[in-house]
Amino acid sequence: MSRRTATMTLTAVLLVALVALAWLVPVPYVAMSPGPIENTLGNVDGKPIIKIDGRRTYPTTGQLDLTTVAVTSPDQKLDVAGVIAGWVDPSVAVVPRDYIYPPDQTPAQVQQQNAEQMETSQQSAIAAAMREVGVKVPSAVQVRAVVEKSPAVGRLKAADILVAVDGTKTTSAQQVVDLVGKHKPGDQIRLSVRRAGKPLDVTITTGRSPDDPNRAFVGVQPIDGFDFPFPVTVNLGQDIGGPSAGTMFALAIVDKLTTDNLTGGKHIAGTGTIEADGKVGPIGGIQQKIAGAKRGGASTFLVPADNCAAAAGAPTDGIRLVRVATLHDAVTALEALQKNPNAQVTSCAR
Known part of the structure; x- marks a missing residue:
């Protein structure tokens, strides 16, 4: 085999290999x-x-x-x-x-976002x-979830309606966050709740926030929801x-x-x-x-x-x-x- 033929054969083999490799390489x-x-x-x-x-x-x-x-x-x-x-x-x-x-989200975060x-x-x-x-549906602040191993475990449940915090009537999820934020770890918070249509008063001793040990932590995720009849x-x-x-x-x-x-x-x-x-x-x-x-x-x-x-x-x-x-x-x-x-x-x- 001549040098020219050998070179052309090698080139062809490499080209085929590159095409095959490109065919299998993941694309974005x-x-x-x-x-x-x-x-x-x-x-x-x-x-x-x-x-x-x-x-x-x-x-x-x-x-x-x-x-x-x-x-x-x-x-x-x-x-x-x-x-x-x-x-x-x-x-x-x-x-x-x-x-x-989105490139800044992990697969687990994407799945969690979709679920929410x-x-x-x-x-x-x-x-x-x-x-x-024609059914009247008033807005309300609801408990979306209770954080595991938090002070709220056993005291509050998902879908509870948060009526008031320390006697202050709640109108938004952010207001609940702000009212809790006025406390220090170890303080007691009084929550007025409605569960399955029945009123319930709950007192919770706050813990320390996992993100900031100086911030009070109850362990609920409030959302702006509805009080369904x-x-x-x-x-x-x-x-x-x-x-x-x-x-x-x-x-x-x-x-x-x-x-x-x-x-x-x-x-x-x-x-x-x-x-x-x-x-x-x-x-x-x-x-x-x-x-x-x-x-x-x-x-x-x-x-x-x-x-x-x-x-x-x-x-x-x-x-x-x-x-x-x-x-x-x-x-x-x-x-x-x-x-x-x-x-x-x-x-x-x-």
């Missing part, structure tokens, strides 16, 4: 694809996703599906092959990793749904996080609390964050969620108004896109479609 992208769907009117593991106690409920039919997006996990990265596969699949979006996972957003979303959905059907429990039963299921939770609660059958027995899907006043907010991955709903058999998809432009670019043959800016918009549109499948409702036009 993640893939978003259609994720699991759940019928919020249905059951998970034998339990209703939406459980309402202390209030009359009504039978429901049809489906109100929440939709999700499956994303490459934070501890994994796509390789070139995965990126190319995502680019050629219309139901998959390949986006920069930092778009989904889901919890907050559920509380807002319950408040919005109750207010939609009757309990509503959301049991999703699987690892779904984030706030985007809020609108579908709220619709399921409305459907159970009213005599009208919102779905008319049809298969409805949707997405959207929800505020306590009923405002529906935008979410990520709208095209993937529409694709997932379509695969799941939904005939109508409720789209947050601010997502309409992106939603109109999704393959929508066989599924109707309905634009909603508020929970009331969604209820009104479903009521109209229940009475007349050809009713004119606001849509996301291409």
Whole structure:
């Protein structure tokens, strides 16, 4: 073999090796694809996703599906092959990793944030749904969680309503933090609490804050929440996080609390964050969620108004896109479609 031929052969082998290596090297992208769907009117593991106690409920039919997006996990990265596969699949979006996972957050922090957003979303959905059907829901300061091995353990519980601190009526979570902050470690704090509708007075001796030994520490995480007149429990039963299921939770609660059958027995899907006043907010991955709903058999998809432009670019043959800016918009549109499948409702036009 001549030197020239040997050189060319070696070069070709090295080139192939480099291409193969590049093909396998992780790149800073993640893939978003259609994720699991759940019928919020249905059951998970034998339990209703939406459980309402202390209030009359009504039978429901049809489906109100929440939709999700499956994303490459934070501890994994796509390789070139995965990126190319995502680019050629219309139901998959390949986006920069930092778009989904901020570089200053660990995977555990991302998971915790998603869990907290889901919890907050559920509380807002319950408040919005109750207010939609005419139930008064006053704001209140709630205990989100009790810190392990803290002075509050055994004295306070998650979902307790914090009515007053040392006789001062509480109006916000920050006010509770400020009132506790006026004390020193070893001081006693008097808390007026409402638990399951019953008043309760609790006295707690403060400890030392793990972050500052000179600061008083009780061990509760207060949040600006609601004093619900009757309990509503959301049991999703699987690892779904984030706030985007809020609108579908709220619709399921409305459907159970009213005599009208919102779905008319049809298969409805949707997405959207929800505020306590009923405002529906935008979410990520709208095209993937529409694709997932379509695969799941939904005939109508409720789209947050601010997502309409992106939603109109999704393959929508066989599924109707309905634009909603508020929970009331969604209820009104479903009521109209229940009475007349050809009713004119606001849509996301291409």
